[in-house]
Amino acid sequence: MPATIVSVINQKGGTGKTTTTINLGSALQKLGKRVLLIDLDPQANLSYSLGITEPSSTLADVFAGKVKLMDCLQESNGLFIAPGSNDLVDVEISLVNHEERERFLQHLLDEVTGFDYILIDCPPSLSLLTVNALASSDEVLIPLQMEVLTLQGLGQILNTVKQIKKTLNSKLKVKGIVVVMYDKRRKLSAEIEDYLKENVDEYIFQQRIRLNVKLAEAPSFGQSVLDYDASSYGAKDYLGLAKEFVSLA
Template identity: 45%
Template sequence: MRIVAVANQKGGVGKTTTAVNLAAGLVQTGKRVLLVDLDPQANASTGLGQVGNTASSIYHVLLGELPLCAVLHAVSPAGLFLAPSSPDLAGAEVEIYPRADREQHLKRALAEASGFDYVLIDCPPALNMLTINALVAANRVLIPMQCEYYALEGLTQLLNTVRRVRAQLNPHLEVDGLLRTMFDNRNRLSSEVGQELERHFPDKLYQTVIPRNIRLAEAPSFGRAALEYDPSCAGSLAYQGLAKEFLQREGPK
C-alpha cells in the first residue's frame, strides 16, 4: 500500500482537485483507493457528496475515538473510499499537540487500512501538525503548484519541511513529484515559472500539466469527481494522464 500526501501550504493551488481526480483516475485503472480528507475545510468530502458528518470523521480516528474502518464511506467511482473530514478537525491540532506522539496519529490510524493499493491524503493549506501527520504517514508527497510568482518561495519552505521530516520522523518519505496546475499557456508568467520548474526539478516535475478548466471547478458542486462529471473535458483528460504518469513512475510491481 502506497501512501501519498498531496501537500502545499499555499492555499488554493489545486490540492483537493488533484487528490480527488487523481484518486478517481487511479480507480478507473482498477486500483482500490482510499482518500483521506485531512483538511478541516472538508472540500474533498463535500466535493464527493459527503457533507459534514460530525459524528464520525477522520478527526475521531486521529484522536483514537473510532477505528478507521468505522468512518470509511464508499463513494463514486466504485472502488474509491473516503475518510471524511469534519470542522472539528481544526481543533485536533490543539488536542493532539500536548501528546508525546503527536506526529504519529495518522500513521497509526492508517496502519489499520487494508485492501487498498493507494491512500491519498488531501492536506490543509498550512505546514501545521495535520500536515506533519500526513508527511509522517506517507511514503511520498505530491506537490501541486500554481505557476505564479510566489510559488517557488513556498516550494523551498515545503521542501525544507520534507527534509526535516525525513531526517527526524520518517526516513521513507520521498518527493513523488511536482505538478503544474491551473496552467494557462497564454499567460507569460505561467509559462516562465513552468520552465523554471523544468530547469530546477527535471526528475521530479510531472510532464502532465493540468490546464485551467472550468469543468474542474464545477464538478464539486455536483458532489462528483470531474472525471465522472465530465470525463471528456480537458481537465479530466489531464487528470487521466496524470494517473497514468503516476503509475508509470511506480514502475512494474
Template identity: 40%
Template sequence: MGKVIAIANQKGGVGKTTTAINLAASLAAAEVPTLLIDCDPQSNASSGLGFGKDPNRLSSYELLMGTAPASDVLQHTALEELQLIPASKNLIGANIELVMMERREYRLRDAIQVLKENFEFIVIDCPPALDLLTLNSLVAADSVLVPMQAEYFALEGVSELLDTVERIRESYNPELAVEGVVLTMFDDRTNLAQSVASELKSYFGERLCDTQIPRNVRLAEAPSHGKPALLYDPKSRGAESYIKLAKEVIQKHRNKAQHVAPEQMVQAHSESD
C-alpha cells in the same frame, strides 16, 4: 502494501484539494483500489465527493483521536474502487488536542497501518498550513505530491515545503520522498506560464510531473455537484489531465516496485545462506 501520497502545499488556492479528489478518482477509475483521506477541517475533499456536513458521521478526527478504528470510518463513494475517510469541523481543534497526546506526530500513520493491505494507493488531502495535521499526514506518507501554479511567487512556498519535508525526513520519516511537483491551473497560451514552467523544469528536473493540469471550467464546477471531474464531464480537458496524471503516478510506482523486488529477493537469498 499500499503507497501513501500526501497532497500538500501550505499556500492556498493552488488546486490542492482538486488534485486530491481527481487524482484519487482517476486512480480508482483505472481499477486500482484507492483510499482518499480528508485531513483538512474545511472538508472540501469530502463535499467534492458528495459527502456534505454530517456531525454524526465518523471522520478523520476520530481516527486521529483513536476513538474509532479505521474500518469504521471508511465510506464508499460513487466509484467502486474509491473509498473515503471524510473530514469534519472537529479537526479545527485537533491541532490543540494532539499536542498533549502520546506519539502525536504518528497518530495517522499508526491508525491507517491496518488499511494499507487493502489499497494500492492512499491519497491524503492536507490542510493549507504546516500544522500538526499536515505533519501527521507527511509522517504517514511514503511521498508528497505538491500542486503549484506557474507563478513566480509560487516557487517560494514550494521551497519552504521542501525544506519542511527534509526536516520531517531527518526527525520522523526517513523514507519520505517527493513524488513530484504538478503544475495546476496552467494556461499554456501565456508567455509567463511557459517561462515559469521552463524555470521550474530546470529547478526540479525529473521531480516536475510531465502532466500539466489546465485551467478548466468543468474542473471548477464539478465539486459543487459532489463529483470528481471524470464523473461530471469525462471528456473535459481537466478530467483527461488528471487521468493522465494518475497513469504517470501508477507507472512510476509499479516501475519502482519492479526494481525493488529483485533486490529484495537477492538480499533474502544471501541472508538465508
C-alpha cells in the same frame, strides 16, 4: 502489498491541492486501483466536493478513539473517503500534548488494509496535522500553480520534506511536482515552468493540468471531474497524470 501512502501538500490555499487529490484518486480508480482519500483538512473541502456533507462519523472521531478508521469510511463512485470536519482543529490542539503527536496518524493508518493507494489531502499550512501526514507517507505530491508567489512556498515545502525525512520518516520522498491551472497563453506560465526545470531537482510531471471550467463545476455535483464529464480537458488531464503517476512506481 501495503498501500502506497501519498501526501498531497501545498501550504498555500487555492492551489488545486484538493482538486488534485480527488481527481487523481478518481483517475487511479478508473485504472483499476483501489483508492482511499483521507480528508485531513479542517475545512473538509474534499468531503464536501464528493457530496459527503453529513457523515455519521469523521476523521476527528477516529483521532478521538470513538471509531476505527475503517468504520468511518464513505464510498463515492468507487472511491473511499475518510471524511474531514472542522473538529480537526480541536484534534490538532489536543495532539500537542500527546507523546506520539507526530505519529498519531501513522498508527491509525496501520490498521487500514485493502487499498493500493491512500491519498492524504493535507491542510493548507505546515501544521502538526501536515507533519502527521508526512510522517505517515511514502511519497509527497506537490500541485503547483504557475504564479510567482507559489515558487516561494515551494522552497519551504521541500525544506520541510527534507526535515521530516531526516527526523521522522527516512523513507519519505517527493514523487513529483504537478503543474496545475496551466494556461499556455500566459507568458508567465512558460517562464515559471522553465525556471522549475532549471532550478528544481525534483521530478516535474510531464502531464500538466489545464485550466478547465468543468473542474470548478464538478464539486457542485458531488463528483470528480471524471464522473462529471469524462470528455473534458480536466478529466483527460487527470487520467493522463494517473497513468504517468503509476508508471513511476
